[in-house]
Every structure is written in structure tokens, then in C-alpha cells.
Amino acid sequence: MKKLLGKTGLEINPLVYGTLPLGPLQADLTPEAGGELIRYALEQGVTLLDTAELYGTYRHINQGIKGYTGDLLVASKTHATTADAARTHIERALREIDLSCLDIVHLHGARLQDPFVERAEVFFELLKMKQEGMVRHLGLSGHYICAIEKAADHPDIEVVHPLINRTGMGILDGSAEQMSAAIKKCADAGKGVYAMKALAGGNLISEARASFRYVLDLPGVHALAVGLLSKEEIDGNLKLFNQDVAEPEEWEKLESRKRDIRIMEQFCKGCGQCVPACTNNGISIVEGKARVNRDDCILCGYCGAACPEFIIRVV
Ligand code: SF4
Numbered sequence: 001m002k003k004l005l006g007k008t009g010l011e012i013n014p015l016v017y018g019t020l021p022l023g024p025l026q027a028d029l030t031p032e033a034g035g036e037l038i039r040y041a042l043e044q045g046v047t048l049l050d051t052a053e054l055y056g057t058y059r060h061i062n063q064g065i066k067g068y069t070g071d072l073l074v075a076s077k078t079h080a081t082t083a084d085a086a087r088t089h090i091e092r093a094l095r096e097i098d099l100s101c102l103d104i105v106h107l108h109g110a111r112l113q114d115p116f117v118e119r120a121e122v123f124f125e126l127l128k129m130k131q132e133g134m135v136r137h138l139g140l141s142g143h144y145i146c147a148i149e150k151a152a153d154h155p156d157i158e159v160v161h162p163l164i165n166r167t168g169m170g171i172l173d174g175s176a177e178q179m180s181a182a183i184k185k186c187a188d189a190g191k192g193v194y195a196m197k198a199l200a201g202g203n204l205i206s207e208a209r210a211s212f213r214y215v216l217d218l219p220g221v222h223a224l225a226v227g228l229l230s231k232e233e234i235d236g237n238l239k240l241f242n243q244d245v246a247e248p249e250e251w252e253k254l255e256s257r258k259r260d261i262r263i264m265e266q267f268c269k270g271c272g273q274c275v276p277a278c279t280n281n282g283i284s285i286v287e288g289k290a291r292v293n294r295d296d297c298i299l300c301g302y303c304g305a306a307c308p309e310f311i312i313r314v315v
């Protein structure tokens with residue numbers, strides 16, 4: 001069952017493969033192992049693969065799509081703060097995945113309240129790359145309601161990738177209801193909407209079925225990106241998203257998994273570079289070591305990307 005992604009003309013399976021957990025910030029699978037899962041998902045009907053410069057999963061996607069001739073779309077994101085860095089990010093994605101064009105590129109603006117002002121130079125460069133044929137559609141990914149509202153009114157944004165879940169965990173300026181209203185505003189304006197963090201990074205995993213259903217049933221949500229780490233997860237989610245079928249035994253197993261963030265404290269230098277990388281104020285330096293506040297952590301792994309010692313991992 002494919003869905004139209006707003007006015008982009010793209011048709012996608014409502015289950016979008018979120019590749020973040022495959023990469024070095026989380027499960028750190030080899031490109032071959034990650035690629036095998038990606039290929040399996042594509043063969044079962046998934047159409048859109050979601051990645052980002054930060055995720056480190058371009059080579060996993062490269063392995064997964066090698067020789068694949070079915071429907072395939074790739075979305076990436078750039079967190080660049082300069083035009084040059086944005087171009088470097090997009091060129092790297094094309095080279096490492098081995099594509100001539102990315103279907104969607106998002107301004108990766110988790111912490112940006114006014115992304116088109118704060119990243120004006122980057123957005124202008126993305127528009128140029130679209131004209132040059134390196135990108136087909138431009139999008140905005142964000143954790144701020146006010147940014148998603150601005151995207152609804154922006155003529156050059158065709159897709160939004162908002163954070164939303166039942167509890168509102170991770171939304172930086174309001175409630176799940178307010179984010180839902182911003183999502184509807186985007187869809188009403190013709191933007192394609194595929195959401196993220198329906199399980200709040202794993203915090204809602206024990207109620208996964210109800211949490212996915214909440215997001216999928218929101219007016220204006222066309223699809224949802226989910227991190228998938230096993231064939232069982234791919235099968236279970238495809239059935240749930242496309243046929244509204246959830247085998248109790250399968251899902252009880254999937255919902256009993258636990259995820260956590262680990263910091264190898266003995267190697268922590270207390271440099272603090274992980275602190276501003278967190279969108280949720282979930283990490284701070286206590287007595288010279290990084291410490292996570294689990295009540296605020298959405299297990300995204302972004303702090304791990306900022307750590308020069310590579311000692312933070314979401315497992
Ligand atoms: S502490 Fe790290 S994993 Fe948790 S929300 Fe912050 S950046 Fe994400």
C-alpha cells in the first residue's frame with residue numbers, strides 16, 4: 001500500500017527505513033550486515049531509505065541497493081552550517097551511496113527554531129544543488145514546532161520530517177497536540193510528511209504498537225521512519241503499517257527489547273563537546289565526566305557523533 005508524499009509526486013510505503021541504528025552511533029553493523037537488512041526491507045516493499053551525513057550509513061545503503069532494480073528512494077540530511085560544508089555533505093552522500101541524485105535532502109535542523117534564517121546560506125546552496133540536478137526535493141527535519149510551522153509556509157520546502165510521539169518527548173517547544181497541528185498545516189499546504197521518533201528513541205518500545213498507531217493515524221502524516229535492526233522487525237512493522245495486523249507473539253517479543261545509552265566513563269575527558277550536541281539537554285558534565293539524564297534522553301546518539309573519544313553508544 002503506497003502513499004503519495006504530498007505534492008512531490010513520490011509514492012512511498014508508509015514504513016520508511018530509518019538507517020541511524022545501523023551505523024556507528026548505535027548498533028555499528030558492518031556495511032555488509034546493514035546492507036543485507038536494507039536489501040531485505042526493499043524486497044519486502046519498503047521504498048524510502050532515510051539517512052543523514054551524521055549517521056555514517058552511506059556505505060550500508062550502498063551495499064543494500066547494489067544491483068537492486070525495484071522502487072527505491074533515498075533521503076539524506078545535512079547539518080552543515082556553511083554552504084561549502086553542505087555541498088561536501090551532499091557530494092559525499094552521492095559518492096558513497098553511488099547515486100547521481102538524492103530524492104530528498106533535508107536541512108537537518110533538530111535544534112533550529114528559525115531554520116531558513118539561521119541556515120539561510122545552507123538552504124540557498126541546497127536550492128543551487130537542486131537546480132544542478134543533485135537533489136530532487138528539499139525538506140526540513142526538526143524537533144521544534146515553530147520550525148515545522150515555518151516549513152508549512154515555505155514555498156521551496158516539499159517534505160517535512162518532524163519529531164512526534166504520544167508523550168511529546170523530544171519536542172522542544174510544546175506538546176504532541178501542538179506538533180500534530182503543525183504537521184496538519186504542512187500536509188494541508190501540500191508538503192509530504194514522514195515523521196520520526198514515534199517510540200521516542202526506544203523509550204516507548206514497550207507500547208510500540210499503540211505508539212506507531214498514534215503517529216500513523218495523525219491527520220497529515222503520510223509515513224513514519226523507524227530504525228530496523230532485524231528481519232523480524234521489518235516483517236512485523238510492514239504488516240502493522242500496511243495491513244494493520246500485529247501478531248501478538250511477534251510483537252510481545254519486539255516490545256520487550258530494551259535500549260540504553262552507554263558512556264565508557266573511564267575514557268571520558270570531560271571536554272563537554274557532547275553537551276551542545278544534545279537536542280534535549282539530556283547530557284551534562286558532572287564532576288568532570290559526561291552524565292546522561294535518562295528522563296530527557298531520546299536515545300538519538302547525536303552526542304556520540306560529537307565525542308572525539310568515540311565513547312558514547314546507543315545500544
Ligand atoms: S543524551 Fe545523547 S542520545 Fe540522549 S537525547 Fe541527548 S544527544 Fe540524544
Ligand code: SF4
Binds near residue numbers: 289308312
Ligand atoms: S565529548 Fe566524549 S570525552 Fe568529551 S565530555 Fe562528552 S563523553 Fe566525555
